[in-house]
Amino acid sequence: MRAALGSDLPEGPSDPVAVIDELVAGSASGIVNIPSGRYFGFVIGGSLPAATAADLLTSVWDQNCGLFAAGPAASVVEEVAGTWLKELLGLPRDCSYAFVTGTQMAHFVALAAARHHLLAQGGWDVESDGLFGSPSIRVIAGAERHVTVDRALRYLGMGTSSLEPVAADDQGRLEISALKDALAARGGPTVVCLQAGNVNSGSVDPIAPAIEVAHEAGAWVHVDGAFGLWAAASPELVHLVEGVGRADSWATDGHKWLNVPYDSGLVFCAHPASHRAAISVHAEYLVHSEGAERDEMDWTPEFSRRARGFTVYAALRSLGRSGVRQMIEHSCAMAQRFATKLAEHPGVEIVNEVVLNQVLVRFSDDNMDAATKTPVVVKLVQEEGTCWLSGSVWQGAPVMRISVSNWSTTEEDVDVSIDSILRAADRASAG
Numbered sequence: 001m002r003a004a005l006g007s008d009l010p011e012g013p014s015d016p017v018a019v020i021d022e023l024v025a026g027s028a029s030g031i032v033n034i035p036s037g038r039y040f041g042f043v044i045g046g047s048l049p050a051a052t053a054a055d056l057l058t059s060v061w062d063q064n065c066g067l068f069a070a071g072p073a074a075s076v077v078e079e080v081a082g083t084w085l086k087e088l089l090g091l092p093r094d095c096s097y098a099f100v101t102g103t104q105m106a107h108f109v110a111l112a113a114a115r116h117h118l119l120a121q122g123g124w125d126v127e128s129d130g131l132f133g134s135p136s137i138r139v140i141a142g143a144e145r146h147v148t149v150d151r152a153l154r155y156l157g158m159g160t161s162s163l164e165p166v167a168a169d170d171q172g173r174l175e176i177s178a179l180k181d182a183l184a185a186r187g188g189p190t191v192v193c194l195q196a197g198n199v200n201s202g203s204v205d206p207i208a209p210a211i212e213v214a215h216e217a218g219a220w221v222h223v224d225g226a227f228g229l230w231a232a233a234s235p236e237l238v239h240l241v242e243g244v245g246r247a248d249s250w251a252t253d254g255h256k257w258l259n260v261p262y263d264s265g266l267v268f269c270a271h272p273a274s275h276r277a278a279i280s281v282h283a284e285y286l287v288h289s290e291g292a293e294r295d296e297m298d299w300t301p302e303f304s305r306r307a308r309g310f311t312v313y314a315a316l317r318s319l320g321r322s323g324v325r326q327m328i329e330h331s332c333a334m335a336q337r338f339a340t341k342l343a344e345h346p347g348v349e350i351v352n353e354v355v356l357n358q359v360l361v362r363f364s365d366d367n368m369d370a371a372t373k374t375p376v377v378v379k380l381v382q383e384e385g386t387c388w389l390s391g392s393v394w395q396g397a398p399v400m401r402i403s404v405s406n407w408s409t410t411e412e413d414v415d416v417s418i419d420s421i422l423r424a425a426d427r428a429s430a431g
């Protein structure tokens with residue numbers, strides 16, 4: 001690819017069509033087939049047809065959606081999609097929202113709002129005075145939290161040492177007794193970060209009791225629901241995230257389970273004034289809206305940015321409530337299919353409780369233990385190319401990690417992938 005694509009910076013212009021042809025040809029060997037229904041890597045999702053089309057339009061329209069004045073349609077579409085999302089995900093009607101790049105930045109915005117809120121309660125103006133000399137904020141999160149929580153704390157000047165990890169159980173769920181102990185140990189401004197959807201096991205923290213004890217202690221509760229928050233869109237799965245609407249802030253992705261193209265993270269906040277105080281910006285040369293119109297830059301950390309609402313709007317409009325529900329439930333059913341069928345074979349162990357769309361698998365036989373065999377099987381599956389999935393480490397030992405999050409995955413995709421995995425397991429045994 002470097003040979004095909006790389007050259008000295010051209011001195012002059014080239015024909016645009018030729019440039020695109022060359023880009024396509026030169027990239028071909030390095031384009032991952034993520035839109036495929038047989039891509040089970042990470043928790044990635046594909047893109048719905050309406051969302052892909054809206055994404056192309058977003059580029060063609062080229063709206064700068066920081067301000068209402070620079071893209072009124074973008075602003076209104078985000079408003080509509082934001083309202084729909086709150087309803088689908090069971091969040092308070094009056095919470096604020098913003099369209100960001102991904103859950104990483106959704107954490108950043110939510111925790112900036114939390115930082116503002118908690119410090120303002122103690123009379124500290126963090127927006128003007130920063131954190132030098134401020135009261136410290138403790139952040140309590142499960143030991144199996146996602147790394148993006150830690151990174152958001154770095155960006156916010158709170159540092160990873162503000163984190164106090166509490167024990168998680170064998171599925172990766174924060175233990176409520178450990179949370180209670182941590183809260184009781186000392187007071188002061190506190191954030192509790194909960195997780196809906198562990199990136200390996202798919203497990204969900206005990207949301208309702210955790211919010212209750214955290215709120216009793218006066219803490220702000222943030223929920224990392226990058227993919228797991230979508231359980232709220234299904235009557236069959238909503239029990240997993242029961243009570244989640246009582247948290248103070250939420251982060252999730254459009255680009256994972258909602259199946260819209262990349263650059264789609266979503267943040268919601270039950271304290272709009274704190275969200276806005278932490279994020280908004282004003283400059284004399286800008287045309288700020290004075291009425292009910294929404295200037296998006298008051299809610300997102302970016303100034304200029306892509307009009308991210310169009311894809312989300314198109315996905316939600318094309319699926320409707322029942323379509324979102326079916327897509328989420330279908331992924332979970334396909335994950336169950338993987339787990340049930342793989343478990344029928346000797347030497348195959350399903351490691352997690354398959355509560356959502358994630359399946360963790362280990363392989364062993366008489367001659368090879370799971371720690372040795374599992375990574376070999378993952379590698380052989382990748383080499384064969386029927387499907388793609390990756391390995392991970394769960395509770396200190398290697399696993400195969402299957403994530404079903406693409407709208408287009410069929411039973412047949414799952415079955416041929418299972419065959420491929422079992423062939424790989426046989427080949428690994430044969431050496």
Ligand SMILES: *Cc1c(COP(=O)(O)O)cnc(C)c1O
Nearest residue numbers: 102103104146148197199226253
């Ligand atoms: C993917 C993921 C993130 C990060 O989301 P991005 O959209 O990649 O920023 C955070 N938390 C969990 C649980 C995730 O699965």
